[in-house]
Amino acid sequence: MxxxxxxxxxxxxxxxxxxxxxxxxxxxxxxxVIPFTEGAYYDAxxxxxxxxxxxxxxxDTLAFHPAAAPLRDMYLAGDxxxxxxxxxxxxxxxxxxxxxxxHTCEPLKIATExxxxxxVREIDPQGSNPLTAVSFGRGLPRALAAPGVxxxxxxxxxxxxxxNSIQTAEQRQEDLSFFKRMYTPAIGTGMVLDYLAHTGNxxxxxxxxxKEAPRLYTSSVQYPDCAxxxxxxxxxxxxxxxxxxxxxxxxxxxxxxxAQENPSHFRLLSELTQSLRAFMQDLREHNASDNVTxxxxxxxxxxxxxxxxxxxxxxxxxxxxxxxxIQGGLYSEYPSVKPADWLxxxxxxxxxxxxxxxxxxxxxxxxxxxxEIVGGTYEQLRPFKTAAGA
Amino acid sequence: xxxxxxxxxAHLLRRAGFGTSREExxxxxxxxxxxxxEELVNPERIPDLDESVLRRYYPHxxxxxxxxxxxxxxxxxxxxxxxxxxxxxxxxxWHHVLAxxxxxxxxxxxMIEHVxxxxxxxxxxxxxxxxxxxxxxxxxxxxxxxxNHAKSINENYGREILELFSMGIxxxxxxxxxxxxxxxxGWTFEQPIPxxxxxxxxxxxxxxxxDHDNSEKTFLGNTGKFNGEDxxxxxxxxxxTARFVSRHLxxxxxxxxxxxxxxxxxxxxxxxxxxxxxxxxxxxxxxIRSVMRVLFNSDFFKAAQFQRVKCxxxxxxxVIKLAGTHRGVDPGLVAFDGATRVMGQTLMDPPTVxxxxxxxxxxxGGTLTERVNFAVSQVSDVKKPGPxxxxxxxxxxxxxxxxxxxxxxxxxxxxxxxxxxxxxxALVELAARDGELRFGSDDERxxxxxxxxxxxxxxxxxxxxxxx
Numbered sequence: 001m002x003x004x005x006x007x008x009x010x011x012x013x014x015x016x017x018x019x020x021x022x023x024x025x026x027x028x029x030x031x032x033v034i035p036f037t038e039g040a041y042y043d044a045x046x047x048x049x050x051x052x053x054x055x056x057x058x059x060d061t062l063a064f065h066p067a068a069a070p071l072r073d074m075y076l077a078g079d080x081x082x083x084x085x086x087x088x089x090x091x092x093x094x095x096x097x098x099x100x101x102x103h104t105c106e107p108l109k110i111a112t113e114x115x116x117x118x119x120v121r122e123i124d125p126q127g128s129n130p131l132t133a134v135s136f137g138r139g140l141p142r143a144l145a146a147p148g149v150x151x152x153x154x155x156x157x158x159x160x161x162x163x164n165s166i167q168t169a170e171q172r173q174e175d176l177s178f179f180k181r182m183y184t185p186a187i188g189t190g191m192v193l194d195y196l197a198h199t200g201n202x203x204x205x206x207x208x209x210x211k212e213a214p215r216l217y218t219s220s221v222q223y224p225d226c227a228x229x230x231x232x233x234x235x236x237x238x239x240x241x242x243x244x245x246x247x248x249x250x251x252x253x254x255x256x257x258x259a260q261e262n263p264s265h266f267r268l269l270s271e272l273t274q275s276l277r278a279f280m281q282d283l284r285e286h287n288a289s290d291n292v293t294x295x296x297x298x299x300x301x302x303x304x305x306x307x308x309x310x311x312x313x314x315x316x317x318x319x320x321x322x323x324x325x326i327q328g329g330l331y332s333e334y335p336s337v338k339p340a341d342w343l344x345x346x347x348x349x350x351x352x353x354x355x356x357x358x359x360x361x362x363x364x365x366x367x368x369x370x371x372e373i374v375g376g377t378y379e380q381l382r383p384f385k386t387a388a389g390a
Numbered sequence: 391x392x393x394x395x396x397x398x399x400a401h402l403l404r405r406a407g408f409g410t411s412r413e414e415x416x417x418x419x420x421x422x423x424x425x426x427x428e429e430l431v432n433p434e435r436i437p438d439l440d441e442s443v444l445r446r447y448y449p450h451x452x453x454x455x456x457x458x459x460x461x462x463x464x465x466x467x468x469x470x471x472x473x474x475x476x477x478x479x480x481x482x483x484w485h486h487v488l489a490x491x492x493x494x495x496x497x498x499x500x501m502i503e504h505v506x507x508x509x510x511x512x513x514x515x516x517x518x519x520x521x522x523x524x525x526x527x528x529x530x531x532x533x534x535x536x537x538n539h540a541k542s543i544n545e546n547y548g549r550e551i552l553e554l555f556s557m558g559i560x561x562x563x564x565x566x567x568x569x570x571x572x573x574x575x576g577w578t579f580e581q582p583i584p585x586x587x588x589x590x591x592x593x594x595x596x597x598x599x600x601d602h603d604n605s606e607k608t609f610l611g612n613t614g615k616f617n618g619e620d621x622x623x624x625x626x627x628x629x630x631t632a633r634f635v636s637r638h639l640x641x642x643x644x645x646x647x648x649x650x651x652x653x654x655x656x657x658x659x660x661x662x663x664x665x666x667x668x669x670x671x672x673x674x675x676x677x678i679r680s681v682m683r684v685l686f687n688s689d690f691f692k693a694a695q696f697q698r699v700k701c702x703x704x705x706x707x708x709v710i711k712l713a714g715t716h717r718g719v720d721p722g723l724v725a726f727d728g729a730t731r732v733m734g735q736t737l738m739d740p741p742t743v744x745x746x747x748x749x750x751x752x753x754x755g756g757t758l759t760e761r762v763n764f765a766v767s768q769v770s771d772v773k774k775p776g777p778x779x780x781x782x783x784x785x786x787x788x789x790x791x792x793x794x795x796x797x798x799x800x801x802x803x804x805x806x807x808x809x810x811x812x813x814x815x816a817l818v819e820l821a822a823r824d825g826e827l828r829f830g831s832d833d834e835r836x837x838x839x840x841x842x843x844x845x846x847x848x849x850x851x852x853x854x855x856x857x858x
Contacts, residue, residue: 024742093549093564094549094553094559094651095742095743095744096650096651096742096744097559097651100651109655110648110651110652110655110656130755135754138732138734138741138756138757139734139741139747139751139754139757140751140754140755145751150755151754151755152754152755152756153754153755153756153757154755154756155732155756155757155760156732156756160756160759161759162759162762162763163762163763163766163851164763165763165766165767165770166766166770166847171844175844175847175848175851178816178817178820178848179762179848179851181812181816182812182813182816182817182848182851182852182853183853184812185810185812185813185853189810192646192699192749192750192857193810193853193854195750195753196750196753196758196853196856197853199753199754199755199758200758200853202755203755203758203759206755207759253741253742258533258534258537258544258545258546259534259536259537259544259546307537307542307543307544307545308537308539308542308544309534309537309544310534310537310544312544312545312546313549344564
């Protein structure tokens with residue numbers, strides 16, 4: 001018996017969906033996936049290391065941070081690809097420049113088009129569905145911004161809609177029709193005015209569709225009480241409402257550990273990995289997991305040596321791909337932690353270009369040609385069980 | 391329709407403040423423009439607000455200062471009511487640029503003192519501002535300078551004072567960053583008073599000589615046993631600093647610019663304007679009051695009407711002024727903190743040290759919804775003083791008003807607001823459905839009030855209303 005949305009051999013193949021989780025501030029990859037047999041790790045970080053007794057080993061040389069136990073469970077179940085040593089040449093140590101580079105794939109110049117906005121343009125060239133990309137949380141990430149592309153940003157899914165304060169339904173409908181007229185100008189009234197028009201129309205079109213989503217959703221899964229848990233639950237609510245959303249974006253902030261790294265990292269990794277586990281459970285409970293892949297990324301890794309309480313901005317980060325279609329395991333190489341190999345005498349040297357990760361997802365998951373979107377051809381990984389998308 | 395003099399004064403008071411009521415606007419416009427600018431840039435000539443009454447209605451403000459929401463509500467009240475609006479606007483400007491936030495410390499009294507410092511010194515010398523910022527406990531904790539030790543530097547503050555607070559990326563080296571960090575070692579705060587039983591107290595700056603690296607440092611080609619003040623001195627002499635601060639001032643007070651990370655590679659929107667402001671900065675030895683005087687009196691400023699997207703707090707304060715409420719100590723100020731929050735701006739809590747992204751980045755589907763919904767909810771009730779004043783002026787015409795005249799007058803009285811032909815046409819069509827506006831009988835009057843209220847709420851829902 002086919003449940004709504006369930007794929008069996010005969011059902012129409014479901015469109016692949018990408019969920020991006022941005023860890024803002026520069027997650028410390030080396031303290032997330034710990035090279036625990038390396039003396040250099042302990043030598044460089046006399047204070048900011050994870051004590052051996054607390055580590056959660058999963059290979060002969062690598063251990064997860066103790067707060068990442070849910071991630072280890074998912075890894076052992078074969079659902080997590082760890083991509084080690086991600087970066088790009090001449091890594092920017094500025095948070096803001098580094099995030100820009102990740103969002104636009106332009107390390108050498110300032111670009112205005114986000115990589116995921118270009119994906120939206122490929123998937124829905126006419127802009128017929130304002131919910132092709134949905135971002136949860138405040139503000140649209142630059143990855144989803146490009147002229148003429150609609151991406152919906154939702155802060156509060158339970159109360160989403162325009163002119164809700166107008167008392168009578170009839171007047172509200174009338175006012176909405178005037179609103180639509182005021183936001184449908186002749187083209188070319190000015191870039192920002194055009195953008196506003198586009199946004200206003202997107203809101204109108206998306207709002208009526210989105211407001212149904214919370215009503216349709218029930219679940220037995222408990223999420224941890226935190227912002228990233230709430231956002232990932234919202235992803236499931238919209239995904240399971242079958243509104244045609246292909247790209248979801250969420251953010252988890254606070255990873256900039258110049259100080260007090262040990263307690264903060266513990267809290268954040270707990271929130272993150274518990275939320276991700278709940279998210280996957282929730283998707284599975286709804287038979288909605290088989291067409292979802294999650295990318296967890298951050299703008300850079302941190303410096304080898306601690307500064308006595310935290311770590312400063314570095315390079316050589318790491319990312320995770322999670323989902324039912326993921327062939328779990330380790331991908332690319334862990335950056336060498338030996339002092340002789342440090343970049344600038346203090347940084348981890350990246351081993352894999354981030355655009356190759358995007359290329360992998362674009363070509364092998366979403367079935368798109370990545371060349372234009374990431375600005376070139378980059379080595380890809382093979383993290384999927386079977387080719388999907390195309 | 392609106393005369394140019396009135397429109398220009400409205401522009402000045404939207405930028406140098408948070409808009410005006412119509413009555414205030416007309417009083418200002420009766421005076422010479424330069425004289426008003428001079429009054430704005432010298433706020434100490436005008437008496438400050440008396441907050442004592444406010445404190446009676448909002449006990450949090452007087453006793454326990456741990457509640458950031460009521461303190462932000464009080465800031466909105468100041469924005470709406472202060473007779474020295476540029477003082478509040480400068481505090482908001484520096485809050486955008488020299489960003490530090492509540493989220494990390496969760497320590498409200500220290501954030502309050504931070505904002506008070508921005509208000510007190512905002513029109514002063516940039517050197518003073520940077521030194522006070524470097525001694526500010528909120529900033530010290532936010533960028534970990536309390537963890538910046540002589541024997542083990544923490545370069546967080548050293549990096550951001552250069553990248554985001556003064557010079558901008560590309561004007562210094564990684565070695566400069568480390569040397570700046572060394573110069574600020576030992577700049578920390580004293581052990582705070584315990585939280586219990588009386589709640590948080592503001593923290594105090596303290597210099598610890600034993601934790602200061604007093605050895606020689608090289609910074610931007612200068613060498614010496616520099617401390618933080620020496621570093622700020624060198625920073626403030628740099629043309630890069632003059633340009634960076636000028637570009638921020640332009641972005642906030644004149645017209646939307648590209649976002650900060652683009653500045654090292656993207657030319658300013660108006661290079662001549664930046665050159666003019668930079669010259670004023672360097673000629674006055676970094677005196678912000680002098681730069682602001684040049685800015686407001688410039689042609690590029692006067693020509694930049696409706697060239698920037700309002701930030702959420704400007705939208706909120708402007709709509710409250712239009713509604714004519716909260717001139718006294720009405721309850722409900724605290725709610726405004728939540729209103730700006732859902733539009734993407736929590737006062738005393740910018741999202742990162744980069745501050746808020748401005749311009750059209752304020753607006754996406756979610757935040758546009760919140761902006762429109764808030765503005766509409768504030769002006770919908772025609773019994774509020776602002777709508778009543780507009781209705782009174784329409785009634786004072788003493789003759790029926792046709793749809794076009796009605797719409798043009800509402801747009802004038804609500805701004806004056808410039809709108810696109812499509813927007814005006816939509817409003818005129820709405821107005822035309824019920825014919826002329828008349829105030830003869832009680833019945834006509836009631837119907838007319840409803841019609842004006844509806845035009846007003848669609849006006850504030852328009853695209854154009856998002857701009858200042």
